[in-house]
Every structure is written in C-alpha cells, then in structure tokens.
Amino acid sequence: MDKQNNKKKDNKQKLKRILSNNWFIIKISFETAPFFMLFMIFIAIQAQCLIFLEHTYGIKYVLEAVEFHKPFPVVVQFLLIVMISWAISFLLGTIYTNNVHQKSLPKIQKRLKEIMYEKAKELDLECYDNPEYYNEFVLSLSEADKSITRTHQIIDTFFRALTSVIVSGVFLLVTDSLSIIFVLASFGLTIFFSQLLNKLNFSNRLEKNPKERKRSYIHRVFYLNDYAKEVRLNPSIRTRLYSEFDQVNKDIYGIEKKYAVKRTWLHFVSHYLTNDFVSDVVYITYLVFRAAVQHVISYSSVVVLWNSSGDMKYNLQTMATVLPQISENSLYIEKIRNFISYEKKITSIKNLPVPKEPKTLELKNVSFGYSEKDGYILHDICLTIEPNQKIALVGYNGAGKTTLIKLIMRLYDPSEGEILYNGINIKDYDINEYREMIGTIFQDFKIFATNVGYNVVLDYTDEDTITRREKDIRNALEFSGFKEKLDTLPQDLLTELTTEFEENGVDLSGGESQKLAIARAFYKDAHLVILDEPSSALDPIAEYQLNEAMLQTVDNKSVIFISHRLSTTRNADRIIMLEQGRIIEEETHEELIRLQQKYADMWKAQAGKYVDIA
Incomplete structure (x- = not known):
C-alpha cells in the first residue's frame, strides 16, 4: 500500500x-x-x-x-x-x-x-x-x-x-446523445492499442540506437573535414569503415525484421478494428437504423452525425497527444530551468575592494583536485610573489601549471589551503574587481569576429571609443609585435577580423593572432599579468622581441608566465618548476643551472635552439 x-x-x-x-x-x-x-x-x-x-x-x-x-x-x-x-x-x-x-x-x-x-x-x-x-x-x-x-x-x-x-x-x-458512446468507445480502444504500439516502437528504438550511433559516426568520418587527411592517407581505415558500415546496416535490418510482424498486427488492430470497424461499420449501421427504422433522426442528420463523430474522435486523439507533447517539451525546458537555477560556487564573501597598487600574492599549503574521484592535481603548494616580480612556471605537460594560475585567478577555489592577496584571502574580495586587476592570455585564446580595436580592448565599445583610446591600443599592438601587420590592414584598427560576418574580413595567421591576443595584456591596466604559453605560435626571433617588450612594459606589474621554451623564462626574477603537482625547484635561472637538477636537464635539452638568441 x-x-x-x-x-x-x-x-x-x-x-x-x-x-x-x-x-x-x-x-x-x-x-x-x-x-x-x-x-x-x-x-x-x-x-x-x-x-x-x-x-x-x-x-x-x-x-x-x-x-x-x-x-x-x-x-x-x-x-x-x-x-x-x-x-x-x-x-x-x-x-x-x-x-x-x-x-x-x-x-x-x-x-x-x-x-x-x-x-x-x-x-x-x-x-x-x-x-x-x-x-x-x-x-x-x-x-x-x-x-x-x-x-x-x-x-x-x-x-x-x-x-x-x-x-x-x-x-x-x-x-x-447515444452517438457519444460510439465515439468514446472507438477513442478508448484506439488509445489502448496505440500505447501498445508505441511501447513496441520504443523498444525497437532503444535496440537500434547504439547501431545507429555507430552508423552516424562512420557517416561523419567520411564527410567531416576533421578526418579528411587521415582517411585519404590511410586506405586501411576506409576498408575497415566500409566493413563496419555494412555490418551495422545488417544489424539494423535484423532488428527491424524482429519487430516487423508484431508491429504490423498492432498497427492493423489499432487502425482498422478500433477505428474503421467501430466508426464506419457499427456506428453507421446504428445511424441508418435510427433514421430508417425508428425515424427519430433525418437522413441528413445521418451524414452530419457520422462526419461530426469523426471530427470529435480526431480532436479527442489530438488532445490525448498534448500530454506526451508537453511531457517531451518539459524534458527540454527542465534543462533550461536547471541551467538558469544553477547557484554559482565561486562567490565573494565580504566584497572587499581590491588594492589600487600591486601587492604580495601568497599561496599557503594549496592543494586542488577537479573531482574527488580523480584526486588532487596540486599538492601543498607554498608560493609567495612580491609586487612587480616576474615569475616563470615551468614543467612538463600535466605538471599543474595552468591549474595553478586558474586558482590564482579564482576561476576555482583551492580544495585545501588558501590564497592571500595583501594578506587577505582572495575569497573576501569582490570577485569581479579581483579578476579585473588580472590581465590574462591563455594559449587557447580566441579572436572575435569584430574589428582589431575591439579585439584588443575587449569591452563594450564603438568606433568613437576606439578613436579616443587609439594611442593606448596602438602602443599595446606595437609592444606585442603586431604593428607590422597592422600597417597592412585596409581599415587599420577598424579592420574586421575573420570572414564569419564580413566577406572582406581578414583571417590572421597563428602567430599574428597570438600577437594580437598578447596586446590585450599590454593594453589592460592590470596589477598582475598572467601569460600561459604567450609565444607558442611565434618563431624564436619574434619570441625574443616579445620577451624584451614585455619586460620593458610591465615594470610596474607582477607577472606570471608559463612557457615550455626556457629562453622565455631565463630573465624571470624567479623560476618555479612543477612536477606532478608539486614545486620541486625554485630559484633564478643561473642558480637552477648551477644546481644541475631537473630544470638544468630541461635547459640542456633545449639550449641548442636558443644559443644564437641568448
């Protein structure tokens, strides 16, 4: 019960x-x-x-x-x-x-x-x-x-x-009035057998779904640009895909054959016996009897009642489909409402204002993991960055460098430990103001489908605003090494980038895009500049020029940059080497070379690439 x-x-x-x-x-x-x-x-x-x-x-x-x-x-x-x-x-x-x-x-x-x-x-x-x-x-x-x-x-x-x-x-x-009984009887039987048919079709759909997904995957492989080169360079892949495509179609045919007989009989019963037979044979016989034998309705009413009963039954069935329709619609709206009702976890506790000048940033015993299942990525990180210091984070892929700067930017909160800015936990600062003081360029930066000026400013602006800020924008582009490209653009700062919306838009190369993205950090009046692989798409000469410009421009800012090219890091005030989420070495370039440990080994492996520049 x-x-x-x-x-x-x-x-x-x-x-x-x-x-x-x-x-x-x-x-x-x-x-x-x-x-x-x-x-x-x-x-x-x-x-x-x-x-x-x-x-x-x-x-x-x-x-x-x-x-x-x-x-x-x-x-x-x-x-x-x-x-x-x-x-x-x-x-x-x-x-x-x-x-x-x-x-x-x-x-x-x-x-x-x-x-x-x-x-x-x-x-x-x-x-x-x-x-x-x-x-x-x-x-x-x-x-x-x-x-x-x-x-x-x-x-x-x-x-x-x-x-x-x-x-x-x-x-x-x-x-x-008795006509209502025939309509409701026919409607009820139709709904009952239709539900049986729907359940059968649903079972059929569930069984076919993994096969159809595989067929869809093979279909995508043959027409998407992502796979074009591999498919053409490796004929054996095509042979295997043809074989799998043939097999999956046989499997789908077998599933359809399995359900065909049951589906045919249910379709016959739900459409003929409960609809045509009851409505067209039984009901019309009743109407003729009422008109010809009992003489209680006119012959005209026979025709109209029959038509009207069909209309009523059809609309009853239509109303019956409304509940499944609103149920299906509810599934999608549920996702929209779940999205809208999401309560963010990264919030400001005290909404304190951020200091106007660069201050000491301190990480005290910070550990972090994206999920309990995967465990910690960073372990007991202790790090102090003084105002205006230039800090380089180095280490092999997966060492936790990018995760560390995400914590500093408060895109995540530490699982353990705390991060202090000017001696105050960064959770206590106004979150928008805190992030606003940080200028960041990630290695997966994006170029927006708008003009050059807006791509540097990244703020709500128009042509007049770009004109007023023109000097600062040009300086940022010059420091990042984009000026040479800017001089070739047809409309200067107002040149539209990408061909997403403008046929005459300009598509930049990887290195040009990176220089433009780096200009954002130069333009922004930030206390702390974070650069995650800022020169990965640049050639060694452009990288050297960028580093020199960066050091000249950010004297009054704290800088944290990540780079696998150690020529970028050698002029840093301090180099932090991470391995498996732990700090294993921390000193200047010269001191780390003298120690002859992990950093020195990495430097020796790369030194030949940079000896001419150094």
Missing part, C-alpha cells in the same frame, strides 16, 4: 513538474507579448468554430433545406453569413501570421536568451570542465527557441482541439 501511495505521489509530482516547466515558457511569453498570446488563442478558437459552422452545422442546414424544401433565399442568406465570417477570419489570420506573430516571437526568444545569457556570465568554470553539465548547457541553449515554438504549437493545438470537442460534443448530445 505504501508503495502504491508513493507511486501516486511521484506521478503527481512528476505531472506537477511537467505543467510547471511548460508554464515557465507560457509565463515568459505572456509577460513579454501578452497581446500576441491572447490573439493566438483567439485565432485557434474562432477558426474551429467556423469549421464547425461550415463543415457540420452548415452541411446539416443545407441538406435539411433540400430534404424539407426550405426556401432557396434562406439558404443563400446562410451561405453569405458563412462566407463573410470566413473572410473576416482570413483577414485576422493574415494579420496574426504576417504581423503580430512575426514581431512578437523574436521578442519572446530574445527575453529567454537574455535570461540564459545573464546566467551564462555567472557560471563557474567547473561547469565547462564537467562534460555532463556542459552537454546539458549546450543543449539548453540550442533548444531555447525550439522550446518556445513547441509550447506555442501545443497551446494552439490544445485550444483548437478543445474547441472542436466542445462544439462537436454539444452537437452530438443535442442531435443524438
């Missing part, structure tokens, strides 16, 4: 959540465009009323006029009323489709995306590193517009079907 009660309670909560999710979109729609929503419902109701007037009551009226010899002018008058009503309906429908709908739908879509974009700005970085959450995040964004469209379609379908069921039901009850 308890299990049954719990099941009923769960179903009730589930239904409540389904309705709540769909109401979420409906509420946004009504708040953003109330007239549009009311107009949509009105159009649905009036359209079905007119269909009933013409196809049911109108046919009955005309047939009975002929059967009972009513005056012809009366019939013409009725037909004129129907014609005028349809003309008005078409006019209203045109206004709705081409005016109200076209103007209002984008407003609703914009409002929902504004809510989602506001939330996206607040997401913790761990959300992007979590594949499960990130996949749902991407899905929720891609489904936003579709969820609105689906919700509106459901509303339109529901009100059309409900209106038709009401007017048809009233007509049947008034004309021949």
